[in-house]
Amino acid sequence: MVDWNAGLYLKFEDERTRPSIDLLGRVPLEEATSCVDIGCGPGNSTELIAKRYPAARVLGIDNSPDMLAKARARLPDLRFEEADIANWQTDERFDLIFANAVLQWLPGHPGLLKRLVSFLKDGGCLAVQMPNNLNEPSHRLMAQIAQETRWAEKLSSAIKAKETIGSFEDYYGWLRQAGCAVDIWQTTYIHPLDGAEAIVEWFKSTGLKPYIDPLSPEERSEYLRRYHAAIAQAYPTQQDGKVLLRFPRLFFVARRQ
Template sequence: MADWNAGQYLRFEDERTRPSVDLLRRVPLPDPQHCVDLGCGPGNSTELLVRRFQSARVSGLDNSPGMLAKARERLPGLTFEAADIATWQPDERFDLIFANAVLQWIPDHPGLLTRLVSFLKNGGCLAVQMPNNLNEPSHRLMEQVANEGPWATKLTSASGSKEKIGSFEDYYACLQQAGCTVDIWQTIYVHPLDGAGAIVEWFKSTGLKPYLDPLSPEEQAEYLGRYEAEITKAYPTQADGKVLLRFPRLFFVAQRL
């Protein structure tokens, strides 16, 4: 895919940071010494780690040059590394591996999670949040518009760009087998946004990217127009003029025994 647009992503910074706050609250570590933020993006989640664990060494990892540039600007005293989580092999272990809204882009979750747990110290935690919204109208309509438009052949692989999220039982069993205790839950956030266009803007920096990147500028404009028309029908306007974006997210904190 083309590089991530950090500015577009940060248009909804408060809403996007809230799950990181909720995930961090459930991390049971009083004084970790070494923390890494996987898929750190523009550094908004990394900043939360720095504020909570003030004596810890905190670093960030991402594969987007644009996101890393924003993170380094935001937190100039930290180390941010360009790397692919799917092949990342650190030479040291961590007290906390924090992965907010990133692992959904990486395949083979059983293998991935087992490998990440192996990078933890004994007693360390793997804290993960993943959007679990592929069955929401916002995402079903991405696929519908892709299949019905003149760009259908260009977008045949777009729907497979995100890993299908497993069940509670899937992740619980996998992490237990990796030698962890597991705290797992799901939260449905409801974001009041300023109309259907705001929903489109929200997903332009994330879920829509696999659909938009293969298209020409003219095709992108037409795709987004059709998508917004469908979103308008799927998300009714409330009395105050807002639309309500439902956003389920799956969380777990796995602590290595």
């Protein structure tokens, strides 16, 4: 994929930050001296961590130069580094590893979680939130429309790809095997948005990227036109003109014992 568009991502900053607030609220650490926000994006979640633990060293890492530029401008007193979480290694040990809406992009979760837990101090927490919406119309329609177009072959990798989300039992078992106490839950957020166009704009910066990044400008315009029309049918307009975007998210907080 091409680089993330931080400006487009931040169009829905309040809605995107709400899961970070809820996740951080379940972290049981009263104090922390070292925290890392992996997949920190434009720094909205990193800011929450810094406010919760003002005495801690807080690091943000991301693989997007545009996201990191926004984060550094937002939080000039914190440290941000460009890194690929899939291969990230560190000698530092953390009280808190925070991962909001990032691990779903990575494969091999049993090994990934074991590695991240190994970077925790004893008693430290791995706090994770992942979208769990592959069965929602917003995501089913992405693949359906891609299959119906003349450039379906160009999008075959996106059509076949699945974000890596296991079951509650999977994550509980993997984290227990890694030596953690586990708090796991799911929340479905209902976001009132300004019509079908707002839903399209929301996912252009995330879920739609594997579908639209490989396309030419003309193809991208046609794909988005079809997607918009399908979204308008799937999400009916309410009496006040809003549409309601259902957004299930999976959470867990694993504390190393």
